[in-house]
Amino acid sequence: MGLQPPRALTRESLRRGAEILAGMDADLACILKRLGVPPLWARRPGFPALVQIILEQQVSLAAARTMYRRLYSRLGGMTAEGVHALQVDGLRKLGLTRQKASYCHGLAAMILSGNLDLTASARAADQHGRLALLSVPGLGPWSVDIYYVTALRRPDVWPRGDLALASALRDVKRMREIPGREEQESLTSGWSPWRSVAARILWAHYLDCRGRYLPRENGDQRSEIGDRRSEVRGQRT
Incomplete structure (x- = not known):
């Protein structure tokens, strides 16, 4: 090599x-x-990984993991169709903040409408793929960077x-x-x-x-990192 x-x-x-x-x-x-x-x-690229990353913003990753599991259990999986069907109010009833519920619902809507193609963005040159993700409300530079490191495994x-x-x-x-x-x-x-x-x-x-x-490799051990995002106030996502 x-x-x-x-x-x-x-x-x-x-x-x-x-x-x-x-x-x-x-x-x-x-x-x-x-x-x-x-x-x-690593995480498997796609909608579930982005939902995880949205939930991790500004809170401990342990808390985000609990929220993700609750949502996953309610839906019987993590799909854009399921999240979109719950609507923002349904997501809030599961404990998501209004902002994160709106972000997750909006992400699902963009995927279902065809305005965001995660497979195409992963195959595109990184500068173009990143722009596609940054166009999604709730996905800022940190979120996109984490997706590129842990899901797309960019070096x-x-x-x-x-x-x-x-x-x-x-x-x-x-x-x-x-x-x-x-x-x-x-x-x-x-x-x-x-x-x-x-x-x-x-x-x-x-x-x-x-x-x-x-x-260990069976999962993203970043989930073991404690309050590293909750310590940052007012940072962009």
Whole structure:
């Protein structure tokens, strides 16, 4: 395999990217020596993953996971048809805020109307696919970044609005303050084209520092990260 990553990470390319990053950055090398290469945590692309990400905005991921399971149980699955049929009021009765109920219902409506084709956007060049997702109310830059990292498994995405990653950067780079988005861009630009791999390494570090790192692949262990979004007030989605 060459130095360039594939369009979607595999276990092999994740390991290769980690090896390359270890050779580039001593701090990442120390994490990898301590924890090993993180598993390929991933979600299946599509409507359910986007609903999960919407529910995760501004709350703990544990709370979002509970809400998702409640909605899934009520519908007997997670489909655009089911969410759309519940309407905003029905979603609110299940505990969603009015805003998140509106976002989930609107996402379902766009998919059912054909105004959003998730298969086509995944196949498109990333800049075009991202624009399609950003046109959906409730999907901001952080949400789209997380979808591209965890569902589409793109190798070179850095979710700059992610507090866990910002906190991990502060730790490993021995900074006094949590770096802002521009400073994160400066710190991580040298990790391209493997920034998503670096993010996975730093998520593992963040979890390990809090005693919650369990290296497994049957699910997205970002769900084990505690209140990393609830700590951020007023951030865009």
